[in-house]
Amino acid sequence: MAKFKKERKGQEQINTSALPDIIFMLLFFFMVTTVLREQDILVEQKIPQSTQLQKLQNKTLISYIFIGKPKNTGLYGSEPRVQANDVLISTPEIVQWVNQERDKLAEADRGSITISMKVDKDVKMGPISDVQTELRNADARKVLYASIGKIYED
Amino acid sequence: MARSKNRMSNEINAGSMADIAFLLLIFFLVTTTIASDKGILNFLPPKQDPNVPPPDIQKNERNIFNVLINANNDLLVEGEYRRKADGLDEEFKAFILNFGAPDEEAAALFNSLPAELKAEAQKRSNSSDHPGEAVISIKTNRGTSYAVFLEVFDLAKKAYFDIYAKRVGLTADEYRALTGDDEASKALQDKGKEGIPMAISIAEPDKIGGN
Numbered sequence: 001m002a003k004f005k006k007e008r009k010g011q012e013q014i015n016t017s018a019l020p021d022i023i024f025m026l027l028f029f030f031m032v033t034t035v036l037r038e039q040d041i042l043v044e045q046k047i048p049q050s051t052q053l054q055k056l057q058n059k060t061l062i063s064y065i066f067i068g069k070p071k072n073t074g075l076y077g078s079e080p081r082v083q084a085n086d087v088l089i090s091t092p093e094i095v096q097w098v099n100q101e102r103d104k105l106a107e108a109d110r111g112s113i114t115i116s117m118k119v120d121k122d123v124k125m126g127p128i129s130d131v132q133t134e135l136r137n138a139d140a141r142k143v144l145y146a147s148i149g150k151i152y153e154d
Numbered sequence: 155m156a157r158s159k160n161r162m163s164n165e166i167n168a169g170s171m172a173d174i175a176f177l178l179l180i181f182f183l184v185t186t187t188i189a190s191d192k193g194i195l196n197f198l199p200p201k202q203d204p205n206v207p208p209p210d211i212q213k214n215e216r217n218i219f220n221v222l223i224n225a226n227n228d229l230l231v232e233g234e235y236r237r238k239a240d241g242l243d244e245e246f247k248a249f250i251l252n253f254g255a256p257d258e259e260a261a262a263l264f265n266s267l268p269a270e271l272k273a274e275a276q277k278r279s280n281s282s283d284h285p286g287e288a289v290i291s292i293k294t295n296r297g298t299s300y301a302v303f304l305e306v307f308d309l310a311k312k313a314y315f316d317i318y319a320k321r322v323g324l325t326a327d328e329y330r331a332l333t334g335d336d337e338a339s340k341a342l343q344d345k346g347k348e349g350i351p352m353a354i355s356i357a358e359p360d361k362i363g364g365n
Contacts, residue, residue, distance in 0.1 A: 016172060017165070019172040020171035020172045020174075020175050023175035023176055023179055026179055027178055027179045027182065030179065030182045030183060048300065048301045048305075050194060050304055050305065050308035052194060052308050052311040052315055052326075053192040053330070054194065054330055055191060055192050056191050056195075059191060062191060117193075119300050120300075121299070121300065121301045122299070122300075122301075123299075123300045124297050124298060124299060125295065125296055125298040125299075125300060125303055125359045126296030129294075129296065129358065136198050136199065136200065136202075137201055139200075139201065141197055141198040141199070141200065142195070142197060143195070143196045143197070143198055144191070144193040144194070144195055145194045145195075145196060145304060146191075146193040147192065147194055147308075148192070149192070
């Protein structure tokens with residue numbers, strides 16, 4: 001009787017020692033592929049959707065500019081503002097910022113700097129056009145309107 | 155009996171290890187956002203020299219497809235009022251591939267197109283002469299919403315990418331995914347674009363409805 005009992009106990013336990021390994025592999029995959037946000041976004045960011053998305057190959061050439069209504073309206077007001085790096089800047093400062101970003105790149109790549117404009121849905125064209133005028137002044141003419149894929153209802 | 159007892163003590167119970175790993179996994183899944191560098195590419199025109207007046211380009215009205223978006227986000231497409239941008243991509247395509255009055259070069263281009271694209275040519279006299287001349291012009295007010303502008307710009311890009319993709323026999327998604335890094339994909343890209351430049355003009359917005 002005792003012998004019979006013990007044998008059943010041994011069969012009931014499934015070997016799950018490999019399960020943590022699998023989960024850890026998944027965990028490492030996500031840890032490696034995801035990038036933690038290194039800067040605080042001070043403006044609202046509801047990125048618009050579109051269909052004709054293109055992916056940029058060389059991530060080092062991209063500099064990000066964020067445009068939207070400030071999250072802290074008490075401090076910065078409710079008009080759309082431009083954020084570069086982790087501070088809000090005024091439109092004329094963009095030229096200087098672009099030059100700083102360009103200096104960070106290797107000399108051969110300086111001409112092909114790309115500005116990724118992350119613009120909130122609710123922003124009007126006025127501020128965007130002002131930013132684009134400044135980008136033209138800074139001769140950073142390759143612009144990426146950051147956007148996410150459209151989800152169709154049908 | 156002794157053997158089975160021995161095996162039991164050798165195995166450390168690692169069942170809870172999975173739970174711990176799961177917790178970590180879920181934590182990372184929730185807290186991280188995958189950085190996406192996807193978007194719609196645009197090349198801004200070069201800076202204007204205030205001493206040099208902008209070149210006075212004479213272009214026939216029929217070669218320009220005007221889309222105006224006002225501060226209420228209403229559209230004026232070739233002088234026609236519209237509430238929504240839906241269906242504009244097909245109109246853009248018909249405009250680009252109209253071939254109303256092709257010159258010799260454009261006629262050769264037309265002959266090189268696949269039958270599917272040839273069928274799009276309506277040859278109307280009040281639309282574009284040929285793809286090399288056709289320009290899509292998008293004009294906004296300062297008060298126009300960015301989302302609506304991007305929607306129209308997206309549709310204009312879609313029209314061009316659809317044409318390019320059909321020319322090389324790919325789907326539009328496959329064509330857009332071409333990197334141009336290696337020779338084969340570069341050749342495909344060039345073959346799609348050849349003779350049909352992507353001419354989307356974004357006019358400076360005027361002061362209405364903004365600040």
